[in-house]
Structures are given as C-alpha cells and as structure tokens.
Amino acid sequence: MPPLVSRRGILRGAAGFAGLSTTGAVSNLVRRDRPQLTHGVQSGDVTAGSAVVWTRSDRPARMFVQVPGVRTFRGPVLTAKSDFTGRVELSGLPAGESLDYRVVLADPDAHRAEGAHADGLLRTAPRRARDVRFLWSGDQSGQGWGRNPDLGGFPIYRAMLRRDPHFFLHSGDSIYADGPITGDVTLPDGRVYRNVLEEAKSHVAETLDDFRGAHRYNLGDDGMRAFLARTPMVCQWDDHEVSNNWYPGEILDDSRYTEKDIDVLKVRAYRAWTEYQPLSTRTVREHQIYRKVSYGPLLDVFILDMRTYRNDNTAGLEDGGISPDGGILGTEQARWLVRSLAASKATWKVIQADMPIGLVVPDGEAIEAVAQGKPGGPLGRERQIAWILREIKRRRIGNTVWLTADVHYTAAHHYDPARAAFQDFEPFWEFVSGPLHAGAFGPNDLDPTFGPQQVFAATPPRANTSPLEGSQFFGEVQIDGDSRAFTVHLRDLDGTSLWSRTLQAA
Secondary structure, X not given: OOOOOOHHHHHHHHHHHHHHHOOOOOOOOOOOOOOOEEEEEEEEOOOOOOEEXXXXXXXXXXXXXXXXXXEEEEEEEEOHHHXXXXXXXXXXXXXXXXXXXXXXXEOOOOOOOOOEEEEEEEEOOOOOOOOEEEXXXXXXXXXXXXXXXXXXXXXXXXXXXXXOOOEEEEOOOOOOOOXXXXXXXXXXXXXXXXXXXXXXXXXXXXXXXXXXXXXXXXXXXXXXXXXXXXXXXXXXXXXXXXXXXXXXXXEOOOOOOOXXXXXXXXXXXXXXXXXXXXXXXXXXXXXXXXXXXXXXXXXXXXXXXXXXXXXXXXXXXXXXXXXOOXXXXXXXXXXXXXXXXXXXXXXXXXXXXXXXXXXEOEEOOEEOOOEOOOOOOOOOOHHHHHHHHHHHHHOOOOOEEEEEOOOOOEEXXXXXXXXXXXXXXXXXXXXXXXXXXXXXXOOOOEOOOOOEEEEEXXXXXXXXXOHHHOOOOEXXXXXXXXXXXXXXXXXXXXXXXXXXXXEOOO
C-alpha cells in the first residue's frame, strides 16, 4: 500500500496556510498574555464530508479552525465550565482528501482568527472504493505505569504514527481513573521504572477535576499529541474511565473512595471524558456512545458501549434461551446493532467492542465480560451475543469482524460453529490488541460456547509486565481498494508485525 500523504500534498498544505496567514492566521510568536494551546489538537469521527476538531486553552478563548481551500470555522468560546476544552464540527469538506487544518485561539470577543495556533491533518472518507488503513488498541497508563522519561513518554504512539493510518480506533480505558501513579518502581531485573508525577494522578479520581486531570496527564506526552494531531480518532470507553469493572448501580467496596456510588462517579467521569475526546456534539448531548461511523463504501465501524447498559456482574449462569434482552449491551443497543448491520451497504462491517466475547474475564467470583467459562449452551451474557450472532446469520449479513482490546495482550481468535456448543451462526474472526501503555497480562482462558480457536497470541512472561519490558501492542487493518481484501496485522511496541492474516470479502 503506497504512502497516504505525498510530499507534494504536504507542501500544498503548507502553501495553503501561507495563504491563510495573509487573511488572519499568525505565527505562534504571539504575546503570552493571550490564549495558548495547552494539550495539542485532535480530530475525530471523520466522514466523507465532516469531522470534529478539538483543543484546549489555558484561559477563556475563542476557537477557530482553518481548513485551506475550504473555509475558516468560527467555534465556541472555551471557558472554565468545560475546563477550557472545546470542539468545532467541520462540514462541507471534500471527500477522500488529506486536509491540513489549523486551530487558532483568539481573544473571547474576536471575530478574526488571530492568535496562537497548532496544525493537524485529517483524511476524509472516500465516496469510491479506495485503500484504507486504520489502527486500533486501548488501555492507557494502567497499573501505575505512567509517562516515563527514559522511554520518551508513551513510545507506542511514535510507532503508530509511522504507520500513517487514516484513523485510529481507541477501544477504551483511555485513562485509569482508579489507578494512581505514585512513584518509581524497581523491576524484577533491577531496573527502575521512572514515572512522571502529577498531583491529579496521585490518588483515585472522584471529583470532576480529578477525572479531568487524568486526561490531562496522558495528553502531557509529546508523542501522543503528535499522533493525535495527524490521526483522526474513533473513541469508546470502558471501565477504567470510571472505576475497575464497574456496572450501573454498583456501590464500591473500596476504602480508597469517599464517594462509593458508581452512578455519581460515572456522571463526573462521562463529563470529563466527553470534554477531552473529539466527539460530535450529538454524541455528547444524547449520552449515547454507541454509534456507526462510515468510512466509504468498503467500511462501516460499529462502536459498542459494553459498560453503560450492562446488567450486574454475576457468576454468569443465568439460563433461559437466547435473547436480545439485558446482557452486556442492553436490549435497545443490541437491537440497534443488528438493525444497523443489516442496513449497512459497506463491504466490511467492523464491530468495535470494548471487551472480547470469547475470553473469560473474571471479576472476583463474578464475570466481568461475556464468556462465563462453562461448557455447553449460552449462559448469562452469552445469551445476548448468541442472539446477535444468530441474527447476523439469519439476515445474511456478510463480512463482520470483531476488534477489541481490554485484556492487555494481542491475539487472533477464529469462531466456528463446527467447534461450538451453540451453532446457529456463521464463522467469524475476533482480533485483540493492547495495551497502549499499561501492565501486560494474559493469556485468558477461551470459553468453548461459540467455538473459538486461538490462532495466534503474544503474551508477556509474567503478569503486569511494565512498558519498559515490552509486550505493548496495537493492531492494523488494511483494506485493498481493488480486491476488497481485509488484511490484519498484530504489531508490537516498535510496529513490527508479529502475525497477519488476509480475509477475502464474501
């Protein structure tokens, strides 16, 4: 697959900004008593004609976004109410193009884009079949492993930037609100893992500002900001944006917390998460993380929320036949997924799940994910997944692929009814990759209900291996615009492909 951005394109973007500077944009050599960008720029949920652009200021400021050849978008005033974060929704963009953009912060009452700025790049979805390359991973700054100056912060972002993807799927655990970063750690081999410390990460997050501070901590990394400035993101959340293994209505049994009601913490965490992600205003306003993002005729991405609507974590032994009701998605989301998959005209339908469906993930004596670890037919949350898989077969929905992270290693699982206790579905693949920068674990046990086979796995030598020792992973998908072939690479911390498989479109 050829490079996605040519030198000519980069020069064209630079020339575009040179033109803009004569009509308002100025260099970053601005007075320090005027608004400054503090945590870079991001874009997200890019379609053929639209995108969301995000930034944060150090004080009240008017946000502008300039797109050469399109127009200047006048955005909101960033205030303390949103921790000085803000977003602008771009519209009327040309399809299938690499677009430079510039975020400018001006005085709150300004009508011209004059002030400090930062530049980014986004690629709009094509309207015709073209090559597509995207990455996915999850799990950031977990288990006390924070920004390490000896590693240059979060090194995996430099490797991902070299892959030059169209976009990045973040599979959740974008922060570890429940995981303080408190000091240096001596590793088993005698080396010392050094952590950059900040007050916001010295304790579990409970207040709104605590949650905001955890997001600011991660965005303090130069490599992460550079990657996000040039790579649009599709984001979802999981448990650690709030607290480990949470479910609605839970009362925490954790002495570190003064606020034990998870529903109270969730409201604060959700607000901070939406303030710091490049999400559309509609997603934020409707409090609905699950959604579809289309990226041309070859790809639709279905982002799930396996946290907000789940039932309680139990032993997972409930029986009663397969059903869309309850489970890990909630009834409405499960029905939405099936309807949306059936309506999709895209060749490939990627289901971005924040948890795997075949790996057993325990929560003490209870079950945290889907698989309940027992042979035989579907039990507990498996009943809802069985219903979805049956409906995919019944409605003849082809070319579905599940992508996820969560378990802190990378693996490829093939599901086949010939090996399964529940057999009313078509074979499919699930690919797992992570963490981005957290303790490495695994492997987890596979549940036999849906007949999964582990075709490949890369796991650490012991539990909670630090990022200094490797075992950090991301996945890559390349879709060929001519053949429509879907190639998956599972890559390590340096970007080396450990395993790959090409799937042909049905």
